[in-house]
Amino acid sequence: MIEPATPKDEQLRLAAVKSYNLLDTLPEKDFDNITALTASICDVPISLVTLLDSDRNFLKSHYGLDFDESPRDISFCGHAILNEENLFIVEDARKDIRFKDNPLVLEKNAVFYAGVKLVSPDGFTLGTLCIFDTKPRTLSKSQKDALKALAYQVVRLFEARKKNEALLVLQEELKARNDELKNFAGLVSHDMKMPLANMIITSDILRSKYGKFLDDQGREYLDYIKQSSFTLSEYISGLLEHYESDNIVKREAERFDSNALFEEIIELLNIDGECEINLPEKNIELLGNRVALEQIFINLLTNSLKYNDKDKIIIDISCWKESKEYHFQIADNGIGIPKNKISDIFEIFKTAAENDRFGKKGNGIGLSTVKKLVERLGGTISVASKLGRGTTFHFTIKRSDI
Incomplete structure (x- = not known):
């Protein structure tokens, strides 16, 4: 058996894998549908969506198997991600020096393997969409094309899931900021309403008691203070009303x-x-x-x-x-x-x-x-x-x- 080598860009590749937050996640129907369809099209008992972690091969979807990870050093996918061609095929692992004494071959009877690399938009190989059979075989051109097309869809699902997660995080951040702003608006309105009311009342008192001692310009200034206080009070009320609208619609x-x-x-x-x-x-x-x-x-x-x-x-x-x-x-x-x-x-x-x-x-x-x-x-x-x-x-x- 020959262990798969480590890619030259391994650290960057691992960072790309982890950026999708898929390692150690539960099965998802979208991926399971693809592995079931892949197994049907290629007429094989096993189909997997894999992600190559630092020391293991994590199976995001596993059709025909009852485990969700295996050691990377015995994985077929570790070799597949190093292959120059997008599609890596082993027709009979028992005759291949890289795999003939591999535990997967000896204990799990993994004889035939075909895997298409799952490549991120920025060029890093994340894992594979792969199939296994317990007997030697080949794939037709249409099956190879279907395998490549389905692998492309897997990457599209990775990307969609990543964007959805980013949107959820952004939503939570916006909600937190909106709650902070709402609390701030409530605090400001409470703290400013009383001083503004006092300014309005004070301007009225000044006009009533001292208006006769003021010239037209002085009385105009009092009116300006009162009107400005009303305007600011309305502004604060409107702002509070805007942020309280979420509570109103819950009635x-x-x-x-x-x-x-x-x-x-x-x-x-x-x-x-x-x-x-x-x-x-x-x-x-x-x-x-x-x-x-x-x-x-x-x-x-x-x-x-x-x-x-x-x-x-x-x-x-x-x-x-x-x-x-x-x-x-x-x-x-x-x-x-x-x-x-x-x-x-x-x-x-x-x-x-x-x-x-x-x-x-x-x-x-x-x-x-x-x-x-x-x-x-x-x-x-x-x-x-x-x-x-x-x-x-x-x-x-x-x-x-x-």
Whole structure:
């Protein structure tokens, strides 16, 4: 018997093998399907997907065997990875000086072997897709081609599994960072709300007690302090609302009437007579996350009210059912959105208009929160707008009653 030599690039090759995190893993159906198919096509009792570790041959999939590793120094695959050709064949190991007294030949009756190297995209041989038989034999051209094609698919599976693992790690990292940011937002909002409230109250007290001693510019400064405090308070509330949206969508579904919800929101927003809001003609019963839907409509209606330059604001609300979704639409006669900014409006901290109806600049959090809630509810949102004529938001949510 001749032990297989060590490849010149062994350390780099081993690093490549370990980068797939496949050593000592449990059997997986995708690989087992390939070894079963390989054995069937080549008409052999044994088919393996192997990975050559430093001192062993790990069998990621073993069709026809009841063990999952063997010593590397007696492995046929150790020779196969050194072969210049991609396909390494031993027709009768009993007549081959490299294998005739090999324990696999003497004890396991491994007579015929054929293995295709599993080569990573960066050129390192990881192991083999191989077959064994207990008698001498040859392979037809079609069987050789099939063996090579299946080996290629094994490497594709290796790569897909590696990318999926990397994505899972990235997902966990992003979740951890998002949780940290959410906690930070909650801490900041708690620590800053009270000082901001004190600033607003203090500015009112100063105006009340000392306003007569101040000139117009002094009173203007007080107004500026108060307005800035309100703006910052709204910004913090919006940020906290954005990061709390994950908790909102976890609420249980409940039954409620669409128009009852809309009327409650209109009352909550304290809309004056300069605004005409037209509710759907048909009131429908909904089964879903009422709190999340309320949050979506509050944000969208607030935008329709704020970004409107008409003497009379008109908002039309539509709502209907389809087979798998609820559909909602809010159309207004506001200032509209420039075409070059429509694609950005759902990104956090992005705004389409310089200032709203009251001269205040938005914070770019509301629509980002809306999109996040809609998608968490299994829906999509889109917008159509004509500058100076109005904007229409259309969104769906997945029905909970089907």
